[in-house]
Amino acid sequence: MSKQQKTTSTEISDRFWNLPQKAGEETQRELTFIDDIIAKAHIERLLLENLDGIHTAFDGGAGYGRFSIPLAKRGVKVTHFDISEGMIAKAKEIADQEGVAENITFVHGALEDLTEFGDRQFDMVMSFDAPISYTYPNHETVMSNLVRIASKRLVISVYSRLAWTYLFDPAQKAKYILDKSTNDPLARWTLDHTLGQLTEFKPNMTEVREFFKTGLMEKTEDTAAEYDKGKSPWPVSYSFMPDELIAILQKFGARNIKLSGPGALSRSIPGEVLRNIMQDEPLKQNFLDFCFWYDSQPSCLGMGKDNIVAIADVLP
Numbered sequence: 463m464s465k466q467q468k469t470t471s472t473e474i475s476d477r478f479w480n481l482p483q484k485a486g487e488e489t490q491r492e493l494t495f496i497d498d499i500i501a502k503a504h505i506e507r508l509l510l511e512n513l514d515g516i517h518t519a520f521d522g523g524a525g526y527g528r529f530s531i532p533l534a535k536r537g538v539k540v541t542h543f544d545i546s547e548g549m550i551a552k553a554k555e556i557a558d559q560e561g562v563a564e565n566i567t568f569v570h571g572a573l574e575d576l577t578e579f580g581d582r583q584f585d586m587v588m589s590f591d592a593p594i595s596y597t598y599p600n601h602e603t604v605m606s607n608l609v610r611i612a613s614k615r616l617v618i619s620v621y622s623r624l625a626w627t628y629l630f631d632p633a634q635k636a637k638y639i640l641d642k643s644t645n646d647p648l649a650r651w652t653l654d655h656t657l658g659q660l661t662e663f664k665p666n667m668t669e670v671r672e673f674f675k676t677g678l679m680e681k682t683e684d685t686a687a688e689y690d691k692g693k694s695p696w697p698v699s700y701s702f703m704p705d706e707l708i709a710i711l712q713k714f715g716a717r718n719i720k721l722s723g724p725g726a727l728s729r730s731i732p733g734e735v736l737r738n739i740m741q742d743e744p745l746k747q748n749f750l751d752f753c754f755w756y757d758s759q760p761s762c763l764g765m766g767k768d769n770i771v772a773i774a775d776v777l778p
């Protein structure tokens with residue numbers, strides 16, 4: 463790996479995800495944002511419906527344990543792998559509280575180096591909410607290694623290029639905020655700064671076309687320069703086109719690949735209606751169930767929250 467690649471991938475992720483507030487913020491996502499509720503419910507259901515013959519799992523970029531812990535509760539032996547010690551500490555705390563710590567092995571490491579794991583070591587390999595996208599420019603090698611260590615199934619989510627319509631609507635996230643009086647920093651910033659800008663806002667078509675061509679929002683050199691100044695910039699992340707994701711997975715031996723775009727239906731629902739749905743528990747469950755079906759239709763794939771989800775078989 464060249465110095466440039468190492469700086470922009472592993473080192474920045476390491477610094478960024480280890481910021482003291484990160485683990486706490488991640489645990490609040492589903493208490494604050496409706497699109498996160500929809501996306502996480504979709505992934506959890508997909509996992510739980512596909513546990514047949516799965517006794518061991520690897521969760522790459524497992525965060526505070528949003529998916530490793532539910533699997534451990536079902537008796538799966540999970541290797542919870544993450545670049546951030548802070549995330550791992552939070553996940554350990556929750557696993558202890560839930561009484562499932564003995565089913566989880568916590569490993570601190572970067573997805574860019576999976577040499578400690580053997581070929582076909584885990585029945586299922588998973589990685590959610592875009593850790594693979596953060597490994598740019600090494601994302602393809604990372605994916606080949608994720609397939610390598612899986613023996614039956616691969617379930618991942620990565621940034622979706624087609625979902626990135628924020629460039630035309632900086633306030634898009636506002637309608638997903640559950641409680642408008644929240645103190646969550648991202649929600650507050652969205653409510654206080656982006657809504658007021660809309661009457662003046664015009665999209666920058668050069669920026670839009672550049673992003674949709676390259677899949678990169680941040681410029682590698684700028685991010686590296688900020689890092690060198692001691693800052694913790696947002697890691698450079700790569701957004702995939704759906705067909706590209708399928709082609710990469712097939713190249714490394716994954717088969718029966720199915721994609722979905724959690725959040726697609728919610729795009730066309732006003733915030734007021736989404737909030738009403740979330741406050742009525744039976745309706746919420748019914749709605750999430752319907753979203754799972756709707757968002758799994760290939761024709762609405764690009765319009766998810768921001769991630770494409772892929773499930774695939776890994777055949778010998």
Ligand SMILES: C[S@@+](CC[C@H](N)C(=O)[O-])C[C@H]1O[C@@H](n2cnc3c(N)ncnc32)[C@H](O)[C@@H]1O
Pocket residue numbers: 471472475479488522523524525526527528529543544545546549571572573574589590591592593596597
């Ligand atoms: C948005 S969080 C998602 C956490 C969890 N998978 C979920 O869906 O709730 C991204 C996680 O990926 C981890 N991560 C980022 N880059 C990584 C890398 N190169 N190797 C391993 N983990 C990484 C971060 O520390 C963070 O916990």
